[in-house]
Amino acid sequence: MNVELLNYFGGDINHSNVARVSYQKEASGFTYEQNAKLLNYLAKHGHTSPFRHSNLQFRIRCSIYVERQLHKHHVGVEVNSISGRYVDFADSYYFIPIGEWRKQSTSSKQGSDGLVENQEYCNAIQEATIRFARKNYDLLIAKGVAMEQARSILPLSLETEYITTMSFQAFVHMCNLRLKPDTQAETRDVVTEMLKQVHDIEGHPFKESLKAFNLE
Numbered sequence: 001m002n003v004e005l006l007n008y009f010g011g012d013i014n015h016s017n018v019a020r021v022s023y024q025k026e027a028s029g030f031t032y033e034q035n036a037k038l039l040n041y042l043a044k045h046g047h048t049s050p051f052r053h054s055n056l057q058f059r060i061r062c063s064i065y066v067e068r069q070l071h072k073h074h075v076g077v078e079v080n081s082i083s084g085r086y087v088d089f090a091d092s093y094y095f096i097p098i099g100e101w102r103k104q105s106t107s108s109k110q111g112s113d114g115l116v117e118n119q120e121y122c123n124a125i126q127e128a129t130i131r132f133a134r135k136n137y138d139l140l141i142a143k144g145v146a147m148e149q150a151r152s153i154l155p156l157s158l159e160t161e162y163i164t165t166m167s168f169q170a171f172v173h174m175c176n177l178r179l180k181p182d183t184q185a186e187t188r189d190v191v192t193e194m195l196k197q198v199h200d201i202e203g204h205p206f207k208e209s210l211k212a213f214n215l216e
């Protein structure tokens with residue numbers, strides 16, 4: 001897994017300006033505290049359109065199944081991924097480490113809880129499956145099969161790389177969905193790193209907007 005914040009546009013001042021344009025006013029005419037109070041009011045009362053005027057752009061490398069979870073239910077998100085039609089990327093996989101194979105949750109059909117025994121056995125099955133898929137992918141390619149069809153036999157643990165651009169509101173929505181305790185751990189790890197990198201932008205341009213949505 002790898003996350004890189006490539007670019008961003010806007011921030012707290014931008015959100016304040018968009019909200020205040022209704023009254024033909026600008027954030028520069030108010031104190032920092034007044035603008036922060038406005039952002040908190042907007043978030044609290046569901047007036048989220050000003051937060052759609054800022055954008056965040058990331059380059060992400062993760063397994064295909066994590067990528068799917070990151071973009072499910074999202075609006076206002078653009079994604080361009082590496083394509084198995086043009087590029088042979090069948091030798092890069094996400095391997096679940098020994099010691100992290102989890103049990104199926106007894107209280108949730110989609111969650112996990114605790115660790116299974118025989119971690120080494122689970123790891124051996126994972127490695128054997130990936131080797132088998134890679135070998136047979138290569139056999140199909142050697143027979144002249146198009147990459148766009150040969151890739152159909154590759155497992156979901158295959159790593160993909162993509163660039164995604166989203167509004168700040170879409171970013172908040174993703175965080176609210178994918179930082180919950182019942183989110184798959186591998187997906188939560190990616191979103192945690194995305195949020196950290198937004199927090200770490202020099203000058204903290206999104207500080208008060210993140211605080212308004214309880215994402216300090």
